[in-house]
Amino acid sequence: MERTLVKDLRKKVGEVVTIQGWLQKLRDQKKMQFLVVRDHTGAVQVVFEKAASEELAARISGITAESAIRVTGMLIDNPIVKLGGLELQLQSVEVENLAETPLPLDPFAEALPDMDYRLDWRYLDLRRPEVALIFRVQTTAEMAMREYWIKEGFREMHSPKIMGSPSESGAELFEVQYFDRTAYLSQSPQFYKQMAMSAGYDKVFEIGPVFRADPSFTSRHMTEFTGVDVEISWVDSHEDVMKFHEEWLAYVYNRVKEIHGEEIQALLGVEVVVPATPFPRLSMSEAYAILKAQDYALPPERKGDIDPGGERLLGKYVKEKYGHDFVFITDWPIAVRPFYHMRHSDNPGLTRSFDLLANGLEITTGAQREHRVDVLMKQAAEKGLTAGPIQFYLDFFKYGCPPHGGFGMGLNRMVMVLLGLTNIREATYLFRGPNRLSP
RNA sequence: GGGGGCGUGGUGUAGCGGUCUAACAUGCGGCCCUGUCAAGGCCGAGAUCGCGGGUUCAAAUCCCGUCGCUCCCGCCA
Structure with missing residues (x-):
């Protein structure tokens, strides 16, 4: 199925759509699973009722944070959802690349690591x-x-x-x-x-x-x-x-x-x-x-x-x-x-x-x-x-x-x-300095 | 090249001579939980406190050296 970017979801309410992105958050409850899936254009909430399929629920439980996934589901308008008032009701999910745990750098941690450490794991830092x-x-x-x-x-x-x-x-x-x-x-x-x-x-x-x-x-x-x-x-x-x-x-x-x-x-x-x-x-x-x-x-x-x-x-x-x-x-x-x-x-x-x-x-x-x-x-x-x-x-x-x-x-x-940045490393994709040649 | 600051679980911090058998948050693992949304609750694993030496009865804590990072100066964009 054709990919829909998160920023374009609003126009597709009522349709079955496929999104591709990263699992930003999994809230795994007794009866329900909520996934926040993010692509480069935004993030959306995905929901799954475990009763629908124990097997699928178990697979979702195994998806780690920041894994690259593809989710297909019915898109509904749901004003209760704080994230854009949209919700994707999951029908199927494919894990393209399971992220190892723990992440060396969590892009969504509240405290930011040192710049030098961020540069070591720049591809994760760039996800922020x-x-x-x-x-x-x-x-x-x-x-x-x-x-x-x-x-x-x-x-x-x-x-x-x-x-x-x-x-x-x-x-x-x-x-x-x-x-x-x-x-x-x-x-x-x-x-x-x-x-x-x-x-x-x-x-x-x-x-x-x-x-x-x-x-x-x-x-x-x-x-x-x-x-x-x-x-x-x-x-x-x-x-x-x-x-x-x-x-x-x-x-x-x-x-x-x-x-x-x-x-x-x-x-x-x-x-x-x-x-x-x-x-x-x-x-x-x-x-x-x-x-x-x-x-x-x-x-x-x-x-x-x-x-x-x-x-x-x-x-x-x-x-x-x-x-x-x-x-x-x-x-x-x-x-x-x-x-x-x-x-x-x-x-x-x-x-x-x-x-x-x-x-x-x-x-x-x-x-x-x-x-x-x-x-x-x-x-x-x-x-x-x-x-x-x-x-x-x-x-x-x-x-x-x-x-x-x-x-x-x-x-x-x-x-x-x-952009009011205080360090040129922030404004540079990959910094090069006297002591920095990688990544 | 010169000078200052910092180095404590994966990450961010607290502790700054004995109460440290190293604390807190977050993350991670497990269990629980009427739809959650900064979710919540309980349990658990995880640090020879950068490294080496010294002072002291006693060092994460003081001193010296060393390495790493960082910022400032020089140089420039």
Whole structure:
């Protein structure tokens, strides 16, 4: 018999239907058996009167929690049932996969185990509706991003993740054995998306894996994460990039809110707030002045940068002053930005760059890129980079490369902030960190 | 790489020098139970208190080391 999803049951009252899912709860009484069966769309109560068949009743008694089962029965409307006022009167049941007992992780236990233990048994943890929701939201968010990109004439690209030479610093690269030589895992599609500008692609995006060999132990870092990269030709400044970014992100928030807003509120207790555009902007020097005025002590050796504590404080400041969750921090000093960021013509110490802070967390870095090859080479040299390994990159700018700019956003960080999660592991299907390579 | 915190039945916690022959909740197993729905009741199994050393008459409890996890800083998305 054809499968009916739990969310569609209401329309089939009075019919015999088959559902497939997991036995969430069995309340085995003397005369009656109640089963709560859940699929990925919801849960429903199934009932069986033992007197109808002792043999069938005994089989039901043997089904363990979280077993994968298929149940067929008559669907009736029953207002007494608290779970949706529906009840499936069981006629037959098939156990597709009996769950062993006890479960190493009970998805419906009231107390949640440690994150690390949850990751060990992630497939059971992912059965929890609130966790499943995170990845339904992520799917919607990516769909919305693409909707907006396609509407704006972007092309999707997939750049290689195996690199022949360390690109920027080399410090945070993973080495991989590549036949008889060494290759590296890509820590950014930066160079390749710029190549697309030189190729005349005009506007591109890529959603793909990014690898960082940083031994970071925080609630917001991973060694492998999903990067969302955008690059746009013919921009006049980083302001054009920010303009695109904020409109695009507001669209994504809007779509997530209209599709999942109520459920996010119900399951995660978070109100999705679609950000107003334009987002507030603070130049680096303004940001510095604000922090100074609040007596925030920036580490002296980190002149020109803002530490995470400072970012959180700025997020709080913007929330209070502008009632906004986002803020662009612009015009970063050249010392803390890579060589390919374009510099201000009237202030060569500052770059045409920005970071986007969401609730005080850095989720994006962007800039207008330097497309004049002579200037680019000079800036690379200043940063101590030798032309050799990046010659292929420098060549992109020799044969008619338009002015351009773009940004890289962390998908997991965005989802984390969007849903008010406190740990990036929550917003990641399978976390990868310095000490975590499985499952 | 630097610093802080934590490590007690499957899971989450309590206990923080002797009353611990380690408690509670949940889960698990068994029995019972007018339709249950955070079901309920009774019974039971399950922990050499991360590991090693030390202090003490006495250590889950204090000290040192070690391992694991976690958070913060650095780095970034």
